[in-house]
Amino acid sequence: MMVVQMEKPKLLIDGKRVDGRALDELRPLKIQAGVLNKADGSAYVEWGNNRILAAVYGPRECVPRHDANPYRAVIHCRYLMAPFSTLDEHGRSGPNRRSIEISKVIKEVFENVVFAERFPKTAIDIFIEVLQADGGTRCAGITAAAVALADAGIPMKDLPCAVAVGKIENQVALDFGKLEDNYGDGDMPIAVAPRNNEILLLQMDGMFTKDELRKAVELALTAIPKINALQVDALKKHYAMKKEIEG
């Protein structure tokens, strides 16, 4: 993320964070399933000031053909930030070094939960578009893509969800926003399978002691059931809504 030359703001005042949250508080999160007509599955997530759209196609014929695997479906993922998603930079759209890396780690999250061996020779395409970014977009992207995959009817072991934890003033804090991301002492996006708390992604930026790391993971795990409940809700609501229309 682009660091603007600016004096470091005070991130923790009387136990409250810059946006008034407590250390273990999530930003408001809203998830909606099935928002696009043409995609096989889709989801829209509003997480704090993040606005993220995820679409899933497939399993479908793998293009290019030589990428196909005769034993399983390959998963393609494209995470991209819109040119207008942040205040500064991102003047040009298209993949860059950062988004290619994030696409890769998100792909690996889903390779661990999708029953890909049921669809040999095919590809499952995941598109994650960040329309507005405010820190923790890869986590919001994973959360949205999981709902989109389920909406596409793709068999999975679980609905992965993700949250970022970090360190400000030597204390671990949940769900980092952009300001905390830029000026905090370190952040750590974590993706988890909520069914058994299996960790699917753990990246770390900054310095954490062993103890802090343990605390940070524990803090992330406390938020996972809440995020998962909203994902499940979004999917169930989508089908309940369909019922109402005909009723």
Added chain:
Amino acid sequence: MLKRKLSNKGEQMARVVVPGELLADSPRKTNFTYVENEKTYSSILGLFDEVGFRLIPLEGVYVPSLYDIVVGVVEEVKFAGYTVDINSPYQGFLPAKDSRYEYELGDVISAKVKQVDEVKNIILENARKLREGEIVEISPAKVPRVIGKKNSMLNLLRTATGSEIIVGNNGRIWIKGGNSALAARAILKIEKEAHTTGLTERIETLLREEGK
């Protein structure tokens, strides 16, 4: 929302389940589930019928299985046979030696799946060229509702509209003659309301009222 009474034809109340949702504390074998640590979980977004312990998917692509009937379009004519688009991630292949008729690019055919191997090479047989008529495309996950128990829904559609109907398991439905517009409308209604109870009665009413 669910004021409708349960239909007496064994359509139990089913609930929507999501991937990773616990279905039973014991290992049970049903389609679209998996067992981990002696517990059964759902692997898809589906409707779960607790009484019959059945899980029916709500979405999903068509993956061919043996003896399925498919409605396809000839995509390529080769010396050995025809590749057929069957609305699936996999293409079907109709060997020329098994077909009495020579097909052309773009011909619409119905065929039976003769062979599926582990890498999903699909061999078709019993092809029949479908002339005239129209095709309605629905989600393959909803095809069982269009057919109904022991063809009940399909027979209802056929007698009420007088149309010739071929339902492909791949979600393509070919309709010819009779009141084909009404048949198409009924099929789309079935698709939209496939996961609700009392569907047969509502389709009966639709066909009766509009079929005059």
